Amino acid sequence: MLQSQFATPDGLFLNLDMPPPIYYLHYKKLFQIGGFMKILGICGSMRDVSNTNKLVKKVAEASGCEYDLIYLAQNEIKPCTGCANCMMSDGVCAIKDDMQGIYEKLLQADALIVGAPTYFLDVSGAVKCFIDRNMALYYRGIGPDAEMEVLGKRPLSGKPAVSITTVAGAGHERTKETLKMFLDYCHKMKIVAELAEPVGMNDVYDMPEVMKRAEDAGRKLGAALKK
16 A cells, blocks of 8 residues: 555545545545544443443444444543542643543544443443543533533534443443433433343343344444434
8 A cells, every 4th residue: 555545444545645625525525434433432341241341342343433442441540539620721630540541532533332331220330430530521622612611611512422231130221311411411422322231141142132232223323423
């Protein structure tokens, strides 16, 4: 491949030596078919190979778009202390851990998938820490204003999202509501699909109806990105 060409995830090439008007038209065409769209999936289970994480990956794969998965089990994300440093310093979080790199991936993503296992009738502690630490994004001067000036801005506003939870017993509906508050009310994202699956002690790979719902959710997400 020539250095003046850029390969898209779909195997298409963009010639960087084109005159600007032609380059723009080619770029716009590739962008519209999903070539440059990237989905960020948050795998919230602390077990890498878990039902929740499997569904996050399935949704991402079914979207037909480029995606990146973040496994919370592989990252150190400390609880928010409520110090308000992010509010006073242009969104800089005072806690120096792996969330610093995740902030940039969140801002760069065109869509979001958030998977949270249900523990004690709500999202797991690891996912709650992740959610709380998102507050720093609101004070970087990016996106439309929130309802009140003190709440900053909403850099992910309008982007499509999918929420996922699994549970052995009950409580998944409450988790679904928590994720809706996070994605819809807080981030102002557009939720295109919600999966709340009571799976018992089964493996979702052995539950074709659940995998089909995940695949359908992924297709909806991909379609939302390619509009």
